[in-house]
Amino acid sequence: xxxxxxxxxxxxxxxxxxxxxxxxxxxxxxxxxxxxxxxxxxxxxxxxxxxxxxxxxxxxxxxxxxxxxxxxxxxxxxxxxxxxxxxxxxxxxxxxxxxxxxxxxxxxxxxxxxxxxxxxxxxx
Amino acid sequence: xxxxxxxxxxxxxxxxxxxxxxxxxxxxxxxxxxxxxxxxxxxxxxxxxxxxxxxxxxxxxxxxxxxxxxxxxxxxxxxxxxxxxxxxxxxxxxxxxxxxxxxxxxxxxxxxxxxxxxxxxxxx
DNA sequence: AGCATCTGCTTGGTATACTTAGCGCATCAC
DNA sequence: GTGATGCGCTAAGTATACCAAGCAGATGCT
Numbered sequence: 001x002x003x004x005x006x007x008x009x010x011x012x013x014x015x016x017x018x019x020x021x022x023x024x025x026x027x028x029x030x031x032x033x034x035x036x037x038x039x040x041x042x043x044x045x046x047x048x049x050x051x052x053x054x055x056x057x058x059x060x061x062x063x064x065x066x067x068x069x070x071x072x073x074x075x076x077x078x079x080x081x082x083x084x085x086x087x088x089x090x091x092x093x094x095x096x097x098x099x100x101x102x103x104x105x106x107x108x109x110x111x112x113x114x115x116x117x118x119x120x121x122x123x124x
Numbered sequence: 125x126x127x128x129x130x131x132x133x134x135x136x137x138x139x140x141x142x143x144x145x146x147x148x149x150x151x152x153x154x155x156x157x158x159x160x161x162x163x164x165x166x167x168x169x170x171x172x173x174x175x176x177x178x179x180x181x182x183x184x185x186x187x188x189x190x191x192x193x194x195x196x197x198x199x200x201x202x203x204x205x206x207x208x209x210x211x212x213x214x215x216x217x218x219x220x221x222x223x224x225x226x227x228x229x230x231x232x233x234x235x236x237x238x239x240x241x242x243x244x245x246x247x248x
Numbered sequence: 249a250g251c252a253t254c255t256g257c258t259t260g261g262t263a264t265a266c267t268t269a270g271c272g273c274a275t276c277a278c
Numbered sequence: 279g280t281g282a283t284g285c286g287c288t289a290a291g292t293a294t295a296c297c298a299a300g301c302a303g304a305t306g307c308t
Contacts, residue, residue, distance in 0.1 A: 032286065042267050047287055054265060057295090058182035058205045072206050073197070081182045082196050095229075095237075098222035100151060101198055103144075104245045105219075107151050113219075113244070117229075117237060124228040156256060166297045171257060178295060181265090 018052040020078045024068045025050075038067040055079075142176040144202045148192045149174075162191040179203075 025035050032050075036043040041060055048054045056064070058081070065075035076082040099105065099113050149159050156174075160167040165184055172178045180188070182205070189199035200206040223229065223237050 031284080033284090044268085044287070044289095045266055048266090051287090057265065058185065058200065058203070059179075060266085061182070062205055062207070066207075072200075076182070076196075076200065076206075079182070081186055082200075083186075095219070095222040095226050097194075097198075098218040100148065101194075101202075102219050102245075104248045105241075106244075107147055109244045110151060113237065113241060116240065120230075120233045120237070121226075121228045155254080157254090168257070168259090168298085169296055172296090175257090181295065184296085 016052045017055070017079045018050040021064060021068075022050040024070065028068060030068075035064070035067055039063040140176045141179070141203045142174040145188060145192075146174040148194065152192060154192075159188070159191055163187040 025032070028035075030038075032046050033043045036046045039046070039060070040063060045054070046064075049056050049060075058076070061075050061079055061081075062072045065072045073082065095117055096114055099110050099117070102110070105113070149156070152159075154162075156170050157167045160170045163170070163184070164187060169178070170188075173180050173184075182200070185199050185203055185205075186196045189196045197206065219241055220238055223234050223241070226234070229237070
């Protein structure tokens, strides 16, 4: 009873992705139906998302981000989907990574290049 | 009849996200069950994803990316979920650029690697 | 020959993301 | 007052992401 929770969290840390989206939407002076229209989702669904009942797919997140003139990275980051906790890349993984994700190379070619690269950098 | 279809597209972009994941998985010498285990998804589902029958959620994408030691951004980018209209034009000259700026390679080694790389990608 | 153990794939079901129809409340015109 | 139009939300259904169990082929071992 008594008070509800904070409805508009002070700027800074959002309780959830829904709060973030709602805040951004209100900041842009858009109604749910307007934003839903632009983002090509249904307004009830947007309501659920903002209330934290559903966690939207990446597609929808991207669409909402675009509608709000936010970068997809920002949105994913808020959604906790970009936690750069996984791969410790950088440094000497630069070349290998670039090779691995190059769509013009076959896997055999990638292995060859990486093998050569490693032989070059073995001593350093 | 005739030949197998191309399993690793020799040139051009990935036909789909599934192709990219399968290629990365094979490059890491992981079976579907192994990768599925690490990524905490079921192996049949991974099969469907690699065959392009389903488009995984961002959560799963992130998990697979981590299991393959790829950054989530790379995976999202491949999934077409990040508008890579970013400042990086590096995507196209990724390998050569990475080689050029690698401090552990001598200039001779860089030239060798780039020459091999160009021979591999000559047709594309 | 068999059995064991891989591989990837199919089937059938459950969970959840998402939509269409509609409710209740407010504001503004008439 | 009644009706029209805005808001956000609820309810019920559909589509799809995802999982557990099991199948068919390939490889290896005795």
